[in-house]
Amino acid sequence: MAAPRTALPAAAGADSGTPMKDPDLIEVAQEAAPAEVAELDLYQKREKIYTRKVEGFYQRLRLFTGWPLLLGYYLLPWLNVDGRQAVWFDLPEREFHIFGLVFWPQDFPLLAFLLIISAFSLFAVTVSAGRVWCGYTCPQTVWTSIFMWIEQKTEGSRNQRIKLDKAPWSAEKVGRKSAKHAGWFFVAFMTGMTFVGYFYPIRELAVELASLATGKWQALWTLFFTLATYVNAGWMREQVCTFMCPYARFQSVMFDRDTLIVSYDPARGEPRGSRKRDADRRELGLGDCIDCDLCVQVCPTGIDIRDGLQYECIGCALCIDACDSVMDKMGYPQGLIRYTSENELAGGTTHWLRPRVLGYIAMLMLMIGVFSYNVATRIPLEMTVIRDRNQLFVETADGAVENIYKLHLVNMDGNPHAFTLSIDGIEDAELLGAVRYSLDGGETRTISLRVRARREALATPSTEMTFTAVAEDMPSLRAVAESRFMRPL
Template identity: 45%
Template sequence: MSKTIPIVQVPAEAAYETTVNVAGRRKIHARMAHGFWSNWRIAAVVATQLFFYLVPWWQIDGQQALLFDLETFRFNVFGMVWLPQDLIYLAALLIFCAVALFAWTAVAGRLWCGFTCPQTVYTEMFMWIERWVEGERNARIRLDRAPPSAGKVARKAVKHGLWIALALWTGFTFAGYFTPIRPLWQATLAWSVGGWTTFWILCYALITYGHAGWLREQICLHMCPYSRFQSAMFDRDTLVVSYDSQRGEPRGGRRKDADFAGDGLGSCVDCTVCVQVCPTGIDIRNGLQYECIGCGACIDACNDVMDKMSYPRGLIRFTTEHAQAAGAGRATIARRMLRPKVLAYAAVLFAVAGTSAIGLVNHQPLKLEIARDRGILSRTAENGDVENVYMLTIQNVDDRPHRYRISAAGLPGLQMPELAPVAIAAGGSETVSLHLSMAEDRVAAGRHEIAIGVASVDDPALHVKEKTTFFGR
């Protein structure tokens, strides 16, 4: 016997106002929230974007402070010059960031998503523009529902024009991290930017415009993997946005001076403002959902309503499952931090950070690589001495040119021809052929350990020494 699945038509509520429906997506007109967490979110947007937009223009000793020049494979990192072989520090940084994100999620849930994720930050900036041009939530709904008119087209054109301008400036700044931004600006003014640079500026601008202007919450809901695997890092002591159902239910409307307890109602007045301010359009009163990005907008909105009703704040708040079950208003920091999972993350973070710090402290802006012909370990020179030939690659990764002197030691009687100091430009390298020899009667057959050193003539503190072998016959 076949079963029939009943289909029930559910009317849309005002909280879930829909004006556009494309492939089942309802357009979210998020209401502006005001309060403690909203102020923190604004501060996070300002801080991250001041860093992003201003740092490429910062100069240290005439060099761009932060530049990953892929054309020359020269990376300026706040006064230090790194070459491709220094990318181990980048790998360490990526490992540190990944573990830090896991640790942060275990302790604080999705605060990263709600306050500093680039998708959230740029969506917030685009929404500021949208509110400035089209008005608050109800005005935007009316505008979208209105039939085409000159005023509507003008407002939409202004909004998208500002969005495109911001996206282009973002794409230009992004390209400025990979090609010197000041020459890039001059080339932009002269309309002489190269093809690949133009491509990446427009590509990143298009991504910004599409993600922050059009897709918005769809990135968080359907494209971001973090929202999917975050549940594996959550436990009962993870900080999350929670609705206190014991206090709030049963919900219902009432007058401000009404005795809601006597009417059998909870503190929730069912105003749906918490839903209206949510950038992903969820109802936090239905419990924690993967769509929640932890922005705290619903907390500010609910606290504002509680203040107007003269009710205690905290109907919606950041807390943990343990604290809520125990009836505590806030989760203790000690309980959230002193957990095996968090301590393990902390140990890994300290290990990665400590190892990287030691490497950076001992980082020398001078590198020496020694190579030799493996087919000829040693040979007899014209004067009968035993001779070994080495190819030295000297890299000056400093931001100033230097002259380097070569030396060799490790065997009594080791002879080296007199070589003039090698001049190397800032960030450059030179390959030098070095011939070392010894009298045949003074060196035994087999391999002998020696050291070849390179030191700066103008800066004695700048030196490096590498071990290699000298083969006797």
């Protein structure tokens, strides 16, 4: 099918003042694309975002959300519990020490359960309050805020930073840039060293790094996480939230018309326009928005919240604090940009206790209860019994039958214990050899055992029996394992 032809203007010197039309010509209406629709080149060069510093209620609130988590991250490895690092994931020994509790790879189902609880918590918060996790407690947001603060202290305000980047290189520019990157690298290094300190004793690691005597793997991982922090928080920033984080992409699935979001109120703000402070906006036919663009200048992802909800918005409320400060100066009510919901913007009310939210809360309470019960009743002792398959049984001269077993005993407690072994299930059966074993905290031992039973006590060729290990100083620390005893047919 041939492409349709478009109308051509009249030829020069035509008698008629109107264009000449070809009778076979098909005219195609050309609709102009909306102003907000534009092509996005995923390979285009990043445009640097110069954020403006702003103070306000939500930025003060951030001190009580992000900073406690940040301080906890840096300080936890330095705390000691019972003479051991409070949080230490000892991978070579396959032991995970968390505030006096010792977990083993056998406890990984608890970790999976904890991750599921965390995911459900994130979903519940998102359904109710949008992306408050991203805006206040996400590590990318917290570390980026620190790097931005260093940038403001070393290079100045937003306008000063713009001028500095446009200015030719000079001693002052080199000094300011060097101070900024030195501050970034220091925070990144402390972050990388702390992360490695969760897997390697941090007191030893700090001394070894300071004396340049650390092992190659410790040095390699510290360097890796230092560079990762330096690049993500210093250079990539909003690109991590926009292009790398999957949460921004699937959040819309969890949003509904009652979800709390950061939103601009167009009914109150439009039509926007500048005016003097004492001007009557009603006489000018203007809304409350003075089109100052402060909400755009403070946004860490560089969006204009007045264009509506966008997936780049992380709910940090910087635009709310900026807009409220302008409203105060103009003498207008705060809340032109605010936390609200689509229903509230449309003149309705926000429904907080809706079935979706109640379902998440009920599931969370149930899972937290089950997880807490499993942790509280967890017995830090594991025992497995394997019967010797090379020799099913041994017949003795007096007519008894013996079976050989390998018992694998793991003391997952941090303290040493003496364990006593016993068997049950076969009348008058006895363990041959030692029945008492002392294991240090975290020790694993494999024990070979012989069990003897009278043939007349064995009703079938295969009889079920149980092995029990009990700590002498803690009767609640016990483990039971099942096996079978074989006799001749």
